[in-house]
Amino acid sequence: MIEVRNLTKRYRGGTAVDDLSFTVEPGRVTGFLGPNGAGKSTTIRLVLGLDRPSGGFATVNGRPYASLERPLTAVGALMDAGDLHPTRSVREHLRWLARSNGIGERRIGEVLEATGMAGVARKHARTLSLGMRQRLGVAAALLGDPGVLILDEPVNGLDPEGVVWIRHLMKGLAAEGRTVLVSSHLMSEMALTAEHLVVIGRGRLLADTSTEDFVAAHAGADGGAASLEEAFMRLTGASVEFRSGSGRSGGVR
Amino acid sequence: MSGFVRAAGAEWVKIRSVRSTVVTLGLFAAVALGLGWVVANGFSAGGPAGDALLPVFFGLLTAQLVLVTFAVAAVGSEFSTGTIRASLAAVPSRGRWFAAKMTAIGVTVAVAALAVEMAVYGLVTSVIGDDAAPLTEWWTIEALLGGWIHLTLLSVFTACVAVVLRSTVVTLSVLLPVLFLSGQGLGNLEAIRPVVQYFPDQVGMVVMHMTRPGDPQFGRDYGPWEGIAILVLWTAAALVGGWLAMRRRDV
Numbered sequence: 001m002i003e004v005r006n007l008t009k010r011y012r013g014g015t016a017v018d019d020l021s022f023t024v025e026p027g028r029v030t031g032f033l034g035p036n037g038a039g040k041s042t043t044i045r046l047v048l049g050l051d052r053p054s055g056g057f058a059t060v061n062g063r064p065y066a067s068l069e070r071p072l073t074a075v076g077a078l079m080d081a082g083d084l085h086p087t088r089s090v091r092e093h094l095r096w097l098a099r100s101n102g103i104g105e106r107r108i109g110e111v112l113e114a115t116g117m118a119g120v121a122r123k124h125a126r127t128l129s130l131g132m133r134q135r136l137g138v139a140a141a142l143l144g145d146p147g148v149l150i151l152d153e154p155v156n157g158l159d160p161e162g163v164v165w166i167r168h169l170m171k172g173l174a175a176e177g178r179t180v181l182v183s184s185h186l187m188s189e190m191a192l193t194a195e196h197l198v199v200i201g202r203g204r205l206l207a208d209t210s211t212e213d214f215v216a217a218h219a220g221a222d223g224g225a226a227s228l229e230e231a232f233m234r235l236t237g238a239s240v241e242f243r244s245g246s247g248r249s250g251g252v253r
Numbered sequence: 254m255s256g257f258v259r260a261a262g263a264e265w266v267k268i269r270s271v272r273s274t275v276v277t278l279g280l281f282a283a284v285a286l287g288l289g290w291v292v293a294n295g296f297s298a299g300g301p302a303g304d305a306l307l308p309v310f311f312g313l314l315t316a317q318l319v320l321v322t323f324a325v326a327a328v329g330s331e332f333s334t335g336t337i338r339a340s341l342a343a344v345p346s347r348g349r350w351f352a353a354k355m356t357a358i359g360v361t362v363a364v365a366a367l368a369v370e371m372a373v374y375g376l377v378t379s380v381i382g383d384d385a386a387p388l389t390e391w392w393t394i395e396a397l398l399g400g401w402i403h404l405t406l407l408s409v410f411t412a413c414v415a416v417v418l419r420s421t422v423v424t425l426s427v428l429l430p431v432l433f434l435s436g437q438g439l440g441n442l443e444a445i446r447p448v449v450q451y452f453p454d455q456v457g458m459v460v461m462h463m464t465r466p467g468d469p470q471f472g473r474d475y476g477p478w479e480g481i482a483i484l485v486l487w488t489a490a491a492l493v494g495g496w497l498a499m500r501r502r503d504v
Contacts, residue, residue, distance in 0.1 A: 045504075049341070049342075050504050051504070052503060069256060079342075084335075085267075086334070087273065096263040096270070097343055099262045100344055102259050
């Protein structure tokens, strides 16, 4: 379970996350949605203790992330898939992560198999396609067999086969009783994967509801077949940062 | 196994798993041995006995620029590649991560510096022959010991600076000109010597017999081990600075 309470992050240029509160429950995939610059990645960094909040707090399984002794065994996170050293091999990348949290060597082979990366284990990170980097990021997230998974834009760069793979993977992980929070801007993909949605805009909570209710509530006035995409556009239309000429109102990096 | 040991083990895996480690440490050895050999071949006996150490340390002190590059890159690559985020997600205690990083770099440099220093000493001795600095004399052992400590601590010092500056390029741009001071002999200029002689790259010169206290031109206001003590203080200050920089920073 992930709890975010009154979380706020102010930068010199503005507020990225503004008094945000929501809870991510186990046993289902929760989609984390918002336009570019809405504060999704900042929120995830705050949950993982990488950034310090200006106010409020976030906990994972009731504890601040930074207080977890072996955090990778509790929380697996995929942030930017490009965060790799270019001349370090796939296996060595997973090896240092495993070593840092006392995870056994055998587990590296298991996650390489599970993500279809076993064949490229000796390749340097710089030779990997974006899709392969995403798979490596997922492998790293799964390394500690964690009960909580936080995946920031995991579908980016995946081929159609990869998209179906990660959809089944996330649903499977949730069905095992794990907490799965996945951010994306691909609405059609989220409609297929997420049962629950947390929608934010300009760092504020816009909706925290089931996918079904969200689509129904924000359906078109013409009564036509509603899609998540349309519902999302209608809700977030006011909070898109690059809309007007008033400059960088969001102030999000 | 304690959290620190796990974190240090992970940092060691990082160091040994990238190509730049082999390249920089290999280049460090090659430059130190090559220059040591060249200077040893031009060496003529007749001066003070300690001068026989000059070929050993001339090579090592030039090659230290490459050694420093290794230490700085080991930190800088975390920030340039973004792996710092994964590192701190895996080891959320900033102090523990910093201690583990510095330990892994320090131990790697210490082992490499000792091995290369002994190899250079052996090479120079075989070239100079009977006039070489003998290992039976304390001043030879003292110089080699001091040189080893100098190379190791100076590398840790620069790694700490890289943590503060968060960049390989910026750190090297700041530090390499300063470190070149010794190569250019600027530490011996009358006008700036009172200050520059206390710079971290300068304070090991006495113990390595590159200068000596009381010498009218190359003199220092401190003795060999006082110099090393000053370097220890520099390193301690840099460690505190690096830890303070890491403690509260967003990544």
